[in-house]
Amino acid sequence: MAKILVLYHSMYGHIETMANAVAKGAREVAGAQVEVKRVPETMPEEAFKAAGGKTNQAAPIAQPAELADYDAVIFGTGTRFGNMTGQMRNFLDQTGGLWMKGSLVGKVGSVFCSSATQHGGQESTILTFIPTLLHHGMVVVGLPYAEQRQMGLDEIKGGSPYGASTIAGGQGERQPSEQELGMAAFQGRHVATIATKLFG
Numbered sequence: 089m090a091k092i093l094v095l096y097h098s099m100y101g102h103i104e105t106m107a108n109a110v111a112k113g114a115r116e117v118a119g120a121q122v123e124v125k126r127v128p129e130t131m132p133e134e135a136f137k138a139a140g141g142k143t144n145q146a147a148p149i150a151q152p153a154e155l156a157d158y159d160a161v162i163f164g165t166g167t168r169f170g171n172m173t174g175q176m177r178n179f180l181d182q183t184g185g186l187w188m189k190g191s192l193v194g195k196v197g198s199v200f201c202s203s204a205t206q207h208g209g210q211e212s213t214i215l216t217f218i219p220t221l222l223h224h225g226m227v228v229v230g231l232p233y234a235e236q237r238q239m240g241l242d243e244i245k246g247g248s249p250y251g252a253s254t255i256a257g258g259q260g261e262r263q264p265s266e267q268e269l270g271m272a273a274f275q276g277r278h279v280a281t282i283a284t285k286l287f288g
């Protein structure tokens with residue numbers, strides 16, 4: 089039984105929706121045990137609410153030490169100036185103890201993301217996330233072109249070989265499209281397939 093964690097930070101709910109799609113895909117793989125959790129919000133509550141942050145997110149809050157309990161972790165984050173969110177960074181910066189013990193060495197890591205604009209840094213967010221996974225000794229898995237929806241020019245959409253992504257719009261007005269959710273599910277399935285091969 090491969091244990092898989094979908095761990096996300098979402099301010100306005102786009103990544104929350106993507107995380108559930110990733111988990112749905114992962115659950116399709118026999119032998120995969122999948123949980124969805126989120127990292128703690130670090131913004132002061134009032135500022136979060138004033139900025140329109142989504143307070144009703146069902147996923148439980150994860151603690152950094154928990155990562156050691158999983159065989160694969162699929163991380164989801166919004167883009168902040170072309171990088172992961174501070175909330176996700178803050179969580180990862182508390183994994184030094186795990187790094188010291190090599191607790192994540194050989195586990196599978198993968199990343200999906202969201203940005204407001206089409207070219208606002210989806211690829212840079214995932215690519216700048218990956219060094220943290222490599223420092224931990226994780227085996228990085230992306231979104232192969234076997235998921236052919238990333239090739240199509242039929243709609244403006246996220247998705248790259250680095251990972252699934254969605255375009256939220258300048259005011260967060262766009263929700264993940266069917267194709268983006270399909271790519272997210274593919275990534276979940278892909279990671280779960282590899283994790284079950286590695287960890288049974």
Ligand SMILES: Cc1cc2nc3c(=O)[nH]c(=O)nc-3n(C[C@H](O)[C@H](O)[C@H](O)COP(=O)(O)O)c2cc1C
Nearest residue numbers: 099100101102103166167169170202203204205208
């Ligand atoms: C401080 C800040 C910086 C941001 N930087 C970017 C950016 O560099 N590029 C971009 O396209 N969107 C940027 N955004 C928009 C977020 O990426 C977007 O709100 C998020 O992906 C939506 O996902 P969520 O609903 O899961 O929070 C930024 C948002 C904030 C609050």
